[in-house]
Amino acid sequence: MHKLVVANYKMNGNIKFFRSLNILNKLKLRDTKIVLCPPFLYLPIVKLKNKSISLGCQNISQFINNKSTGEISPLMLKEFNVCYAIIGHSERRAIGETDDMVANKVINALNHDITPIICVGENNKEEGLSLVKTQVKAVLKAIDKSGIEKTKEVIFAYEPVWSIGTGKLPTIKDIDKAVKLIKTTAKLLVNTKVLYGGSINGDNFTDLTNSIADGFLLGGVSQKLEEFKKIVKGVDA
Numbered sequence: 001m002h003k004l005v006v007a008n009y010k011m012n013g014n015i016k017f018f019r020s021l022n023i024l025n026k027l028k029l030r031d032t033k034i035v036l037c038p039p040f041l042y043l044p045i046v047k048l049k050n051k052s053i054s055l056g057c058q059n060i061s062q063f064i065n066n067k068s069t070g071e072i073s074p075l076m077l078k079e080f081n082v083c084y085a086i087i088g089h090s091e092r093r094a095i096g097e098t099d100d101m102v103a104n105k106v107i108n109a110l111n112h113d114i115t116p117i118i119c120v121g122e123n124n125k126e127e128g129l130s131l132v133k134t135q136v137k138a139v140l141k142a143i144d145k146s147g148i149e150k151t152k153e154v155i156f157a158y159e160p161v162w163s164i165g166t167g168k169l170p171t172i173k174d175i176d177k178a179v180k181l182i183k184t185t186a187k188l189l190v191n192t193k194v195l196y197g198g199s200i201n202g203d204n205f206t207d208l209t210n211s212i213a214d215g216f217l218l219g220g221v222s223q224k225l226e227e228f229k230k231i232v233k234g235v236d237a
């Protein structure tokens with residue numbers, strides 16, 4: 001099963017930066033896929049000519065009717081060749097995105113063949129994994145109820161909130177525990193991957209490749225192209 005490296009640019013970058021990503025087309029990868037997730041406005045700027053690289057977005061509308069000012073629908077995203085959508089990032093949950101909203105977004109994406117990358121994670125280190133289980137279960141319940149085929153690819157990203165942008169990392173043992181819990185809770189789905197995300201950089205990623213996670217969701221380091229390439233090549237090695 002191929003590994004996945006997802007770049008979440010969050011609200012960063014500009015036209016010049018997203019044009020410069022064209023250099024990534026030169027990468028020759030064996031068994032790793034890259035997903036680049038710029039802010040919506042920059043999606044058409046990233047010109048991909050490499051089968052190992054796909055486009056993703058950082059959010060998707062939960063609504064299906066067109067009376068939704070300011071929202072972006074899966075149909076619009078598909079016009080720009082978006083194949084993946086990050087959903088339920090903790091930075092969105094922090095501004096009010098609930099498990100129900102996340103579930104609706106996941107269903108909306110899957111119904112239009114956009115692969116969701118669903119972010120889950122505990123807020124504090126001491127909290128344990130009960131919130132992660134609740135977050136995964138909410139999505140699973142919605143998928144089961146919707147009648148969507150269980151063979152569609154659904155990706156989870158374990159991102160402990162306390163690790164995002166802090167330089168603090170969980171142990172490999174703790175990452176593996178979360179990955180196992182997510183896979184067990186989502187066992188209804190045939191085609192799942194679980195990524196790890198939070199404070200990954202060009203120095204610490206080698207150790208993290210020893211975890212059973214199926215790849216990484218990168219934040220800040222995605223903006224440093226040389227370091228990003230180093231991580232991708234290391235994962236692919």
Ligand code: 13P
Pocket residue numbers: 008089159163164165166197198199200217218219220221
């Ligand atoms: P950092 O890699 O900057 O900690 O961010 C991780 C993240 O939030 C990716 O979605």
